[in-house]
Amino acid sequence: MVVVDQLRVSYAGGCVLDSLSFTLRPGDRVGISGASGSGKTTLLTILAGLGNPSAKVSGRAAVAGKVGYIPQEATHSLSPFLRAIDQVAEFAKSRDEAASLLSRLGLDERRRNSFPHQLSGGERQRVLIAQALAMRPSVVLADEPTANLDEAAEASAIAAIDDYLMKSGGALLIASHQESVFARLQCRIHRLTPFTETPLPPAHAAAAELLLRVDRLTKTYCHRDFFLRSRPAVCALAGVSLDIHRGETIALVGPSGSGKTTLARCLARRETWDSGEISPGEVRVQLAQQEPSESLNPRGTIAAALGEAQASPDVLESVGLSATWANRRVTDLSEGQRARVAIARSACAARGGLLILDESLASLDPDSIRAAAGHICELQRESGMACLLITHRADLAQSLAHRILSIREGRLE
Amino acid sequence: MIRRALASLLQIVAISAIAFFLFSVAPGDFYSAERLSPQLHGRSIEQWRAARGLDRPWPVRYARWIESCARGDFGTSLAYGIPVTRLVAPRVVRSAVILFPAWIFGWIVAVCTAAWAARRRDRMLEPAMTILNMSPEVIVVSVLLWIGVALRIPLERAWLPSMGLILAIAPLVFIHAFRAVSEAQSANFVRIAASRGIASRRLWIRFILPAAANPLISLIGPSLAAAIGSSLVIEAMSGWPGLGPLFLEAVQSRDYDVVQAVVVMLGAVLTFTNLAADLILYRLDPRIHLNTDGAH
Amino acid sequence: MARISLIVIVALLLAGPLFCPFDPIAQDREAASSPPTIHHWLGTDDYGRDLAARFLYGGRWSILTGAAATLLALTLGWIAGGAAGFIGGAADAIIMMVAEWFLAVPWLYLLVAARAAMPLDLSPRVAMLAIILLIAIVNWARPARLVRGLVLTLSRKGYVEAARGFGVPRWKIFVRHILPGTAGLLTAQALLLFPRFVLAEVTLSFLGLGAGEPHPSWGALILPLKQIYLLSDHWWTLLPTLLMLPFFVATAILAQGLEKRYRLSR
Numbered sequence: 001m002v003v004v005d006q007l008r009v010s011y012a013g014g015c016v017l018d019s020l021s022f023t024l025r026p027g028d029r030v031g032i033s034g035a036s037g038s039g040k041t042t043l044l045t046i047l048a049g050l051g052n053p054s055a056k057v058s059g060r061a062a063v064a065g066k067v068g069y070i071p072q073e074a075t076h077s078l079s080p081f082l083r084a085i086d087q088v089a090e091f092a093k094s095r096d097e098a099a100s101l102l103s104r105l106g107l108d109e110r111r112r113n114s115f116p117h118q119l120s121g122g123e124r125q126r127v128l129i130a131q132a133l134a135m136r137p138s139v140v141l142a143d144e145p146t147a148n149l150d151e152a153a154e155a156s157a158i159a160a161i162d163d164y165l166m167k168s169g170g171a172l173l174i175a176s177h178q179e180s181v182f183a184r185l186q187c188r189i190h191r192l193t194p195f196t197e198t199p200l201p202p203a204h205a206a207a208a209e210l211l212l213r214v215d216r217l218t219k220t221y222c223h224r225d226f227f228l229r230s231r232p233a234v235c236a237l238a239g240v241s242l243d244i245h246r247g248e249t250i251a252l253v254g255p256s257g258s259g260k261t262t263l264a265r266c267l268a269r270r271e272t273w274d275s276g277e278i279s280p281g282e283v284r285v286q287l288a289q290q291e292p293s294e295s296l297n298p299r300g301t302i303a304a305a306l307g308e309a310q311a312s313p314d315v316l317e318s319v320g321l322s323a324t325w326a327n328r329r330v331t332d333l334s335e336g337q338r339a340r341v342a343i344a345r346s347a348c349a350a351r352g353g354l355l356i357l358d359e360s361l362a363s364l365d366p367d368s369i370r371a372a373a374g375h376i377c378e379l380q381r382e383s384g385m386a387c388l389l390i391t392h393r394a395d396l397a398q399s400l401a402h403r404i405l406s407i408r409e410g411r412l413e
Numbered sequence: 414m415i416r417r418a419l420a421s422l423l424q425i426v427a428i429s430a431i432a433f434f435l436f437s438v439a440p441g442d443f444y445s446a447e448r449l450s451p452q453l454h455g456r457s458i459e460q461w462r463a464a465r466g467l468d469r470p471w472p473v474r475y476a477r478w479i480e481s482c483a484r485g486d487f488g489t490s491l492a493y494g495i496p497v498t499r500l501v502a503p504r505v506v507r508s509a510v511i512l513f514p515a516w517i518f519g520w521i522v523a524v525c526t527a528a529w530a531a532r533r534r535d536r537m538l539e540p541a542m543t544i545l546n547m548s549p550e551v552i553v554v555s556v557l558l559w560i561g562v563a564l565r566i567p568l569e570r571a572w573l574p575s576m577g578l579i580l581a582i583a584p585l586v587f588i589h590a591f592r593a594v595s596e597a598q599s600a601n602f603v604r605i606a607a608s609r610g611i612a613s614r615r616l617w618i619r620f621i622l623p624a625a626a627n628p629l630i631s632l633i634g635p636s637l638a639a640a641i642g643s644s645l646v647i648e649a650m651s652g653w654p655g656l657g658p659l660f661l662e663a664v665q666s667r668d669y670d671v672v673q674a675v676v677v678m679l680g681a682v683l684t685f686t687n688l689a690a691d692l693i694l695y696r697l698d699p700r701i702h703l704n705t706d707g708a709h
Numbered sequence: 710m711a712r713i714s715l716i717v718i719v720a721l722l723l724a725g726p727l728f729c730p731f732d733p734i735a736q737d738r739e740a741a742s743s744p745p746t747i748h749h750w751l752g753t754d755d756y757g758r759d760l761a762a763r764f765l766y767g768g769r770w771s772i773l774t775g776a777a778a779t780l781l782a783l784t785l786g787w788i789a790g791g792a793a794g795f796i797g798g799a800a801d802a803i804i805m806m807v808a809e810w811f812l813a814v815p816w817l818y819l820l821v822a823a824r825a826a827m828p829l830d831l832s833p834r835v836a837m838l839a840i841i842l843l844i845a846i847v848n849w850a851r852p853a854r855l856v857r858g859l860v861l862t863l864s865r866k867g868y869v870e871a872a873r874g875f876g877v878p879r880w881k882i883f884v885r886h887i888l889p890g891t892a893g894l895l896t897a898q899a900l901l902l903f904p905r906f907v908l909a910e911v912t913l914s915f916l917g918l919g920a921g922e923p924h925p926s927w928g929a930l931i932l933p934l935k936q937i938y939l940l941s942d943h944w945w946t947l948l949p950t951l952l953m954l955p956f957f958v959a960t961a962i963l964a965q966g967l968e969k970r971y972r973l974s975r
Contacts, residue, residue: 091609431810549957551912638816645821
């Protein structure tokens with residue numbers, strides 16, 4: 001069904017997959033695991049015939065029969081002009097079949113007749129699963145199909161995929177960072193990179209002195225209706241209370257849309273909140289955003305970027321770069337190097353206060369993570385800075401943080 | 414949407430005020446241009462001016478003019494001595510007879526060609542259309558005239574201004590349509606739908622065309638504005654007795670009532686076209702209800 | 710290729726008059742209405758004026774007018790759009806509403822109407838200034854809207870948010886991060902507007918609202934096209950019109966390339 005032979009894929013930035021070989025026969029189920037950036041998505045898109053044209057591909061990757069591809073990114077993968085039911089019915093034998101598939105995945109009548117922008121990320125994800133199963137593929141390629149789903153939805157999605165494979169005898173190739181999903185689908189596991197814990201500097205003991213108290217914070221996003229009256233639309237924070245102590249690192253985990261980023265933006269006072277209190281108000285809070293490398297103006301120099309945060313070029317040394325690099329242009333640095341500079345300068349500006357990393361480490365290579373984490377630890381020891389780490393990577397949360405909090409639907413658990 | 418409509422009304426009033434103000438501050442009027450005419454004497458010019466109220470300050474005249482416009486009276490042509498409505502209406506009809514068929518035909522041809530070219534991933538047509546789009550109407554029409562003379566086609570017919578207009582509209586629409594369809598074709602959801610083995614016809618009808626229609630609907634208004642602008646030159650060159658030649662004549666003899674009426678009328682037509690395009694977009698794009706309704 | 714030919718054309722038109730042995734206004738009744746000869750390369754018109762000289766001098770006139778109008782319109786649009794994007798709120802709403810008004814009337818009609826508000830018999834120099842000013846005033850709205858949109862997009866960029874987080878003052882962010890970002894848009898717009906404004910000048914002259922006779926201008930050179938039946942006898946009067954085409958084609962190709970590059974770089 002699927003034959004991959006000596007596949008090698010490289011982008012301008014470097015090689016993603018090298019001499020990869022495996023085969024799938026009907027009924028085979030294979031789970032692909034690997035750290036982010038290890039080429040899981042690249043492999044699946046190439047098999048689905050949607051490979052990035054800028055990638056250089058050599059070797060063989062062939063699929064026989066129909067391919068049902070479930071992409072990871074659900075926002076742009078559905079047509080904004082079709083209702084959920086139509087998105088699926090377009091590929092199914094009949095409308096009824098589409099409806100029953102969607103209801104099995106937990107989408108009720110109202111959801112089925114909604115447009116994608118009215119659905120949550122998890123619901124869109126399930127529409128994509130239904131779409132892929134409705135076309136009766138002989139191979140299902142799934143890329144993190146359960147990443148945005150809560151437990152009930154995850155269970156129904158896994159059951160639906162499992163059922164389909166039992167009935168049709170098709171093959172499955174699934175990529176995920178949760179190995180539990182592989183077990184529940186009885187997959188053979190194929191690791192793209194050896195499973196290693198990223199060695200990180202040990203977290204030091206935190207002081208008990210309170211830095212910041214968050215008290216019953218609520219925030220609701222509104223939209224305006226036809227007559228321009230504002231209507232509550234999304235409840236982002238529903239009474240979040242949290243104490244942050246000097247020198248500690250807190251990891252905040254939770255599915256997308258659970259209010260992580262809203263909490264971070266409120267703490268950094270980039271957004272107002274409806275009720276509740278963050279005290280004291282004068283603590284310095286710095287928010288390092290999701291793509292740290294983008295927080296440097298590509299037209300400027302490193303020195304100018306550091307100057308904005310009143311950071312001296314010496315901080316470059318502490319993240320493993322040379323202080324003489326200050327005169328280089330931002331575009332002369334690689335993505336990872338830019339990210340290190342960006343995180344280092346945010347950390348400097350947050351000295352003695354709170355540094356929030358909003359998935360800032362997620363896209364970095366291990367070396368950069370190590371360098372950035374080391375720098376942050378040093379600052380924590382030296383100035384009593386606290387760090388709020390928002391991440392979906394369990395390994396990072398476990399090794400860097402003193403305590404892990406999870407947030408779901410605007411509530412801390 | 415209600416606010417959007419109100420903004421459109423305000424826009425028409427504003428255009429009328431701009432048009433009126435422009436001519437009120439302008440040095441000279443119809444009678445100073447007629448100064449040397451043997452039918453008028455020095456004293457009677459002042460009398461004429463007083464009779465038409467041209468000696469009052471401009472806000473007073475504007476208020477009066479707006480009031481009479483509301484009654485459907487756009488004033489009287491000074492050059493012809495007949496009501497502007499009676500002068501302009503037949504010219505508008507003559508222009509519209511050429512303009513709208515050419516506009517619609519240009520759209521159809523352009524969109525079909527663009528979809529065809531995008532489907533074939535043709536790379537030659539787009540630069541060619543860009544050149545045609547940028548080439549001046551004056552030159553396009555003169556080439557047409559040249560062909561007409563060479564082939565001994567009678568020039569009095571409507572074919573010349575129609576062809577000129579189509580050649581002015583189609584490339585503009587083509588460029589945007591080609592871009593829209595190409596972008597829709599490479600959109601993520603279209604590529605994924607295609608990878609699921611959907612029939613090409615269904616893919617086009619259900620996925621590509623709705624996505625490509627969006628930017629094109631916003632082009633309706635600007636393309637009509639471009640067509641009207643081109644028609645000014647094209648009618649003047651081809652001698653088609655539409656609105657364009659009347660407008661130029663009125664401009665040269667400073668017959669301001671006519672100029673004002675034409676500017677305000679065109680402004681109103683285009684404002685309503687834009688409003689209609691927005692309404693269509695509002696109906697067609699499910700996302701607008703949630704996102705931008707409050708933004709206007 | 711297009712770039713080189715455009716440079717050559719513009720250089721030729723700017724410097725050409727220096728090498729031209731004829732005065733574009735001097736009449737030579739002896740040689741009136743003569744087809745191209747070794748002497749008069751493009752022939753002469755009814756008054757015996759050398760058409761090649763009129764083409765070169767007229768081209769210089771039209772292109773300088775177009776360039777100045779482009780510069781002025783973009784400056785106006787840049788200031789208005791930048792101010793709207795920077796100040797935001799009510800000022801933004803008002804500026805954009807006024808821009809909307811200017812976009813609602815076909816610009817050629819507006820231009821002609823505005824030109825009509827001025828005296829017809831102006832000296833060429835004053836007429837040139839007036840035309841530059843009018844073209845700019847009628848056309849500031851589109852660049853303004855684009856600049857404002859870009860300013861808003863840029864202010865959502867990661868590096869602007871970051872700078873804001875570090876407490877950098879607003880005006881400093883604007884000057885350092887946002888204004889330089891509009892350069893690409895302005896260049897692409899300049900190349901798009903330049904031929905259009907040259908054409909606007911040509912059209913105004915053609916409609917008798919330009920510099921006026923006997924001043925040479927490309928618009929005046931197109932005038933014989935109005936008497937189409939004369940053309941079959943005086944075919945050479947079409948030559949200047951055909952010679953104008955390379956300029957428009959070269960700018961069109963260049964503008965398209967630049968716009969595409971700009972769109973991709975975003």
